[in-house]
Every structure is written in structure tokens, then in C-alpha cells.
Amino acid sequence: MKIYVPLDSAAVALGADDVAAAITSYAAKAGISVEIVRNGSRGMVWLEPLVEIEDAQGRRAFGPLSPADVPALLEGTLKSLGRVEDIAFFARQTRLTFARCGLIDPLDLTSYAAHGGLGGLKRALSMTAQQTVEEVTASGLRGRGGAGFPTGLKWETVRSAQASQKYIVCNADEGDSGTFADRMLMEGDPFSLIEGMVIAGLAVGATRGYVYLRSEYPVAIRVMRAAVDIARENALLGEDILGTGTAFDVDIRVGAGAYVCGEETALLNSLEGKRGTVRAKPPLPALHGFMGQPTVVNNVISLATIPVIFEHGAAHYAAFGIGRSKGTVTLQLAGNVKYGGLFEAGFGMTLGDVVTDIGGGTATGKPVKAVQVGGPLGAFMRPDKFETPIGYEEFDNAGGLIGHAGLTVFDDSADMGALAQFAMEFCAIESCGKCTPCRIGSTRGVETIARIRNGDHAAIPLLEDLCDTMRDGSLCALGGFTPYPVLSALNGWPQDFGVTTAEVT
Ligand code: NAI
The missing domain is CATH 3.40.50.11540 (NADH-ubiquinone oxidoreductase 51kDa subunit)
Known part of the structure; x- marks a missing residue:
């Protein structure tokens, strides 16, 4: 029988190599003939290591698998998830760019x-x-x-x-x-x-x-x-x-x-x-x-x-997509989310559909507080923005950006003041130092956010002014976009900075 065990880094981090080794050793002991194919991931990270067996019955998935499951897998007594194509998270996708990912041997x-x-x-x-x-x-x-x-x-x-x-x-x-x-x-x-x-x-x-x-x-x-x-x-x-x-x-x-x-x-x-x-x-x-x-x-x-x-x-x-956002978007669901992974679909689903319906809400089961879309330079979106369709212009109009289409979900225990400070720290650490607004601005930004969080509300207009300078004066998106997470956090959750809505513009 042919067995697909992902070589994908996420699957390996969750034990795929150990599962592959256990399959080889158990099959040798039990005299079962197996051919292991190290494929890519099907993108459902919560099911990794997701192993597929291909035999006369077709291709059936099992996961998340541990080495302890291997005897039952090879003896045919382990319960299968069925075909990957029938798992709801997968079935809802339009796989164009990722059509072959996980399906074939990547090097064949x-x-x-x-x-x-x-x-x-x-x-x-x-x-x-x-x-x-x-x-x-x-x-x-x-x-x-x-x-x-x-x-x-x-x-x-x-x-x-x-x-x-x-x-x-x-x-x-x-x-x-x-x-x-x-x-x-x-x-x-x-x-x-x-x-x-x-x-x-x-x-x-x-x-x-x-x-x-x-x-x-x-x-x-x-x-x-x-x-x-x-x-x-x-x-x-x-x-x-x-x-x-x-x-x-x-x-x-x-x-x-x-x-x-x-x-x-x-x-x-x-x-x-x-x-x-x-x-x-x-x-x-x-x-x-x-x-x-x-x-x-x-x-x-x-x-x-x-x-x-x-x-x-x-x-x-x-023909896929909406408005000026044509084709498919390869969304990456991460952070505190129940079903994390890669979801490819035509542009146009709402942010709420992606987070609550496809992603299943938070992994902790607590309410979603914020979703950062577009990586560390992306805005934190509140649940009241969940109606925003995933599209470049649509996100721009909602004060956000799609960026590389990564979504990081936070539950209601997140401290948005701390996350804003982290965004500035990230910029300070990663700045290449070439331009002043990014190099100096990010360091002053970290200090200014700390001042606000320590009760110095007079520093709020200073932070806003600093963000304007970074946005308009930085040479690249690192300094230019850091204001997105910072100001979206301040305006969206002023209470997490210890200030009132009236104090932020
Ligand atoms: P940009 O808007 O300056 O340029 C976009 C691209 O279009 C560039 O390749 C640029 O050279 C090209 N371009 C612009 N005008 C052109 C013209 N008239 N003719 C031909 N080419 C033209 O944006 P930039 O700075 O390249 O990227 C910023 C984005 O990067 C942000 O939106 C952010 O989301 C994203 N980003 C992605 C990361 C990732 O890990 N994938 C990390 C950090 C930021």
C-alpha cells in the first residue's frame, strides 16, 4: 500500500517524521509492504500529521496521527477521516494555486x-x-x-x-x-x-x-x-x-x-x-x-x-473574485483559531466567514477580540468589521490591508496595548536603519506607547503625530505600515491603553 506522510515543516513539527519512522519499522516487523511518499501538506494544520493511505479502496486520511496509532493504521483498525476532498474545510475551497499541494509527491x-x-x-x-x-x-x-x-x-x-x-x-x-x-x-x-x-x-x-x-x-x-x-x-x-x-x-x-x-x-x-x-x-x-x-x-x-x-x-x-480582486486568495489562518491552516478561495468571502465559519472561532473557545490581517504590519480588525469582504479595495476602505493574506486571531484575553507596543518593538528590531522615521521613530514609538500605558495621556497626540511621520516619511513598508497595527489597536481598544474613546482621535 502507498502511504502519504507529509514532509511539510508544520507536519514535521507535529511529529510527521516520527510517524514515518514508526510506519517503516512496524511494516518491516509485521511483513506489510508499504511505499511511503513524503508529500506536501493538505493545509489542515490541526489535523497534522495527516497521513493518507492509498489502496484498492482509494485514498483515505487519518489524523492527527502519533507513532502509537501506527499499528492500528497498518492493521486497518484505525478510524479514517474519509477522503480529504470531503472534509468540510477542504471541500469549501477553490484550489487553483494549491491544486497539487499535498496531492502529489513534490519531486515527481x-x-x-x-x-x-x-x-x-x-x-x-x-x-x-x-x-x-x-x-x-x-x-x-x-x-x-x-x-x-x-x-x-x-x-x-x-x-x-x-x-x-x-x-x-x-x-x-x-x-x-x-x-x-x-x-x-x-x-x-x-x-x-x-x-x-x-x-x-x-x-x-x-x-x-x-x-x-x-x-x-x-x-x-x-x-x-x-x-x-x-x-x-x-x-x-x-x-x-x-x-x-x-x-x-x-x-x-x-x-x-x-x-x-x-x-x-x-x-x-x-x-x-x-x-x-x-x-x-x-x-x-x-x-x-x-x-x-x-x-x-x-x-x-x-x-x-x-x-x-x-x-x-x-x-x-x-472569473473568480470580486471587484478588482480577481482570482483566488490563499488565506493563512493562524493564532488562536480552532481550525488553523491554508484556505484557498475566490476573493469575496467576508472576514467573519473566514474567522468564525471556516476557522471555527478561537481555539480557546473564548470570544474573538481581534484579528490581525496582513502580518505584523497589518491592522487589528474588530469583530464589528467582520462584514468586510476579503478584497484589496474593500480592506483598504475598512482601514486595513490584506497583505500576504495571513490572519492571526486573538481571543478576549489579548492586551491590545501590549500588542501595539510589540508592533513598534518589532519595527525597532527589524529596521534596516536606512531612514530616520523608521530607525528612530520606532524606538521613540515603543517609549511613547509605554508612557501612555503608564498613564501619561498627554503622549497620545505625540504617538499619533509620530505615526503620521513614520507613515509618510519611511522609505519602505516596514516603517510606513507599522502605524497600522499601532493606531488600529489604540483606536479600536483605547481601554487597553487605559484611556477613553474621547481621548483618541
Ligand atoms: P509597493 O506598492 O511599493 O510596490 C509593489 C510592487 O509594484 C513592487 O514590486 C514595485 O516595484 C512594483 N511597482 C510599483 N509601481 C510600478 C510600476 N509603475 N511599474 C512596475 N512595477 C511597479 O509595495 P512594496 O513596498 O513592494 O510592498 C509592500 C507590501 O508588502 C505591503 O502591502 C505588505 O503587505 C507586504 N509585506 C509582505 C511581507 C511578506 O512576508 N510577504 C512582509 C512585509 C510586508
Whole structure:
């Protein structure tokens, strides 16, 4: 029998390696023939390690599994969860970008192709560069790293730039707390990212690509490196992509653990071997990026979505979503939530649906107090914002941002004053030091929030003023967006700072 045991970092952290070892040893003792496939995660972290058995009856899931469950699993007496596709959390999703994640062996290119992989690239290879860019523009895809900039427009800027060398850089420095979509994708379906990068190269005329991957993701680094080797051996990368004479190659580069290196210009500096500090924009990386050449810098999810768009067509992708937020969003539910994990669906569900219905509310069973959407730079949303649809403009209008689509849930024991102070501390620790509003402002911000929490209410306008300066004067989103969590906490829960609603503007 074939047994799928995830190699995904979250599953491993919850004991997947021990379960795999227990299966091997029990099967050997009991004389049961097993083939273990280390797949990616199906995204239901509360069920990890989630193991699937494939036999004559089909594919059945079991989880969360411990080594002690293994004898019953192999003897056929353990109760199954049924098919993954029938579990409510999974059944409600529209899996486009994550269609293959957890389904296949991440390093089996044949299986990848059998599940729709390479279809997009083959189509792109029959198109001109301009048509390729137009297809992306028509899909409505916007940058999934957080800013939501139209991907087709970015590609067109690079395509029409004149240069002897252009680059595709994948931003895999997923630093937002509570987010894991990039990691899960790279660990579970690395060829989709490689295929997306090859298509991007065809579209803009780039022959070199880099994946800038954070050092905190050892499994993703291992899987991506192995996938690149396999891709080269099978003409998915190299001098002669799928026998067409087109060249494109990818290298994996590992970062050194700075949050700010997820900011595209700091990332480029780091990739060039320099200190990871932010560069002023303009010039945009699209025109003056890696080594001063026109460069597409896209997030993992943006690039891994490209093959789907080409496989099914731009119109198919654009049919999902709402307003200017087309396609699917890969939500990451984390924090104090009952059903944490990866949920991919068309834009448009309300925040409340996601948190209470899909996420099942808090893990502690206490009422939800706040949801921080968009990582450590995202606003804390109160339950009275639960009607907000998940969409870029819709969140902007509600005073928040979707960012990389991470949601961190807090129950009513959360101290929003402490969380605001933590947001400023985070900025102070992670600031690259290049610009004054972020470098000095964040340190003064920590002190000012402490003053307010200690009863000095005269410091409230000072904090508001400081936040304005950081927002308007910082070189990048680190200093520029820290005011979101800070002011949303102050305005949303003034009592947690020991002040009244009337005292905040
Ligand atoms: P941005 O709005 O400055 O730029 C977005 C992208 O569009 C960049 O790649 C930029 O170079 C490009 N661009 C802008 N105008 C262009 C033009 N005319 N032609 C071609 N390209 C153009 O935003 P930024 O600073 O890149 O990202 C901020 C976002 O990053 C925030 O919204 C935040 O949510 C997110 N973020 C994500 C993190 C993660 O772990 N994924 C961590 C921290 C922040």
C-alpha cells in the first residue's frame, strides 16, 4: 500500500517524521509492504500529521496521527477521516494555486505533469512575449506578496525595457508572522513555482532567475534545490526548455534572517552580496533591479499561480473574485483559531466567514477580540468589521490591508496595548536603519506607547503625530505600515491603553 506522510515543516513539527519512522519499522516487523511518499501538506494544520493511505479502496486520511496509532493504521483498525476532498474545510475551497499541494509527491515531475503541470508552460511557449504578458494582464492577477500591484503591468514594464540581461527574482523571504503559504507551496509543489518563473522569463525576455529563500525554511530549501536539479535534468530549466531552444535557469539563494530582506530592494541588495538595506524607489526594480538590470520581483504565490492562468486561460482565473480582486486568495489562518491552516478561495468571502465559519472561532473557545490581517504590519480588525469582504479595495476602505493574506486571531484575553507596543518593538528590531522615521521613530514609538500605558495621556497626540511621520516619511513598508497595527489597536481598544474613546482621535 502507498502511504502519504507529509514532509511539510508544520507536519514535521507535529511529529510527521516520527510517524514515518514508526510506519517503516512496524511494516518491516509485521511483513506489510508499504511505499511511503513524503508529500506536501493538505493545509489542515490541526489535523497534522495527516497521513493518507492509498489502496484498492482509494485514498483515505487519518489524523492527527502519533507513532502509537501506527499499528492500528497498518492493521486497518484505525478510524479514517474519509477522503480529504470531503472534509468540510477542504471541500469549501477553490484550489487553483494549491491544486497539487499535498496531492502529489513534490519531486515527481511525471506526477506533476499528470496533474496538469507543464500545460501552462507549453501554451506560453506557443505565444509571443507580448501575448504572454497580455494573458497575465487579462487574468487580473495582482501581487500576492502583499502590495497587490498588477502583475501584468509589472511584467510589461520589464518586457519593454531595453537591456542585454533581465532577471526574474522570486521573493521567498516570507517574513510575516502567521504566514506560511509560500513555504507550504515550495515544500508541496515546487515545480509550479519553477514553471511560473520560466513563463515569466519568456514573457519579459529574462534568461536567469533567482529564488531568494529564507534560511528559516530548511525543508523548503532542500525541496526547492532538489526540484531545480530535477528540472534541469528534464529540460524544464536550462539551455533548451522542453526542446524549444529557449534558455532559462534558476538558482536558489538563501537569506540570513532579516525581516526587511523581504522588502524587494533590500532583497536585491542582499542577493547582490551587499548588506540588506532598503534602496530608495524610484528607480523601480522593474527598470533598475538585480545588478542594475530590469528585474521582475514577484512573490512565490504570484509566480506559482502563473501556470494555472496559462493552463486554464486568463478568463477562467478572472472569473473568480470580486471587484478588482480577481482570482483566488490563499488565506493563512493562524493564532488562536480552532481550525488553523491554508484556505484557498475566490476573493469575496467576508472576514467573519473566514474567522468564525471556516476557522471555527478561537481555539480557546473564548470570544474573538481581534484579528490581525496582513502580518505584523497589518491592522487589528474588530469583530464589528467582520462584514468586510476579503478584497484589496474593500480592506483598504475598512482601514486595513490584506497583505500576504495571513490572519492571526486573538481571543478576549489579548492586551491590545501590549500588542501595539510589540508592533513598534518589532519595527525597532527589524529596521534596516536606512531612514530616520523608521530607525528612530520606532524606538521613540515603543517609549511613547509605554508612557501612555503608564498613564501619561498627554503622549497620545505625540504617538499619533509620530505615526503620521513614520507613515509618510519611511522609505519602505516596514516603517510606513507599522502605524497600522499601532493606531488600529489604540483606536479600536483605547481601554487597553487605559484611556477613553474621547481621548483618541
Ligand atoms: P509597493 O506598492 O511599493 O510596490 C509593489 C510592487 O509594484 C513592487 O514590486 C514595485 O516595484 C512594483 N511597482 C510599483 N509601481 C510600478 C510600476 N509603475 N511599474 C512596475 N512595477 C511597479 O509595495 P512594496 O513596498 O513592494 O510592498 C509592500 C507590501 O508588502 C505591503 O502591502 C505588505 O503587505 C507586504 N509585506 C509582505 C511581507 C511578506 O512576508 N510577504 C512582509 C512585509 C510586508
